Amino acid sequence: MTAALTQATSSRPSGTTAVRAAALGAGAVLLGFAGLQIALAAGAPLGEHVWGGGQERVLPASMRAIAGGAAIALGAATTIVARQAGLGRPARWITPTTWGIAGYLALNTVGNLASSSGVERWAFGPATAIASALTAFVALRTRCGALT
Numbered sequence: 160m161t162a163a164l165t166q167a168t169s170s171r172p173s174g175t176t177a178v179r180a181a182a183l184g185a186g187a188v189l190l191g192f193a194g195l196q197i198a199l200a201a202g203a204p205l206g207e208h209v210w211g212g213g214q215e216r217v218l219p220a221s222m223r224a225i226a227g228g229a230a231i232a233l234g235a236a237t238t239i240v241a242r243q244a245g246l247g248r249p250a251r252w253i254t255p256t257t258w259g260i261a262g263y264l265a266l267n268t269v270g271n272l273a274s275s276s277g278v279e280r281w282a283f284g285p286a287t288a289i290a291s292a293l294t295a296f297v298a299l300r301t302r303c304g305a306l307t
Contacts, residue, residue, distance in 0.1 A: 175245065178300045182244030185293035186237040188286050193233035200227035212276025236260045244297050257298040264291035 199205060200223045206214035210222065218226060241247055243257040264287050271284035 174300060178244045178297055179246065181293040181296045181300075182240050182246060185240050185290045185297065188290035188293075189233045189237040189240070191286070192283075193230045193237070196226045196230035196233060199223060200230060208276050208278035211270075211274050212279060240294050240297055243301055245301065254298060254302055257294060261291050261294040261298055264288075264294060267291075 195205070195209070199209060199218055202217050202223065204216035206216050206218045206222075210218075214222065238247065239253060239256050239260060242249065243253050268284055268287040268291055271279045271287055274280050274284075
């Protein structure tokens with residue numbers, strides 16, 4: 160009985176492993192969106208699939224600049240979530256910022272699901288919901304980069 164219990168519990172991921180896996184999953188989604196924003200900033204003809212679906216194929220210059228800024232913000236968010244999971248230096252501001260990122264992604268999910276763009280509704284909405292949940296999990300299970 161003890162051997163079976165030991166084997167069952169050892170096959171489950173530890174708290175650290177689960178938190179880091181969640182951070183990596185959230186980071187993958189965030190970096191995917193950062194890549195999309197870089198493509199939009201570079202003039203990729205995807206405008207009708209973003210920003211509510213009401214844009215031209217190639218975004219105007221002002222929106223391309225915003226897309227570039229969004230790519231930077233998404234890269235920073237990825238770094239913050241990773242640090243919260245213990246994959247970098249801890250800092251006091253990391254935990255509340257991680258919760259802010261989770262909340263922002265939840266709000267972004269609502270916007271994506273309400274979009275007239277099918278891509279935002281059916282692809283980006285679920286992706287941001289998953290990233291929000293994973294980010295919240297990381298924030299809930301850690302405190303300044305240490306497991307609670």
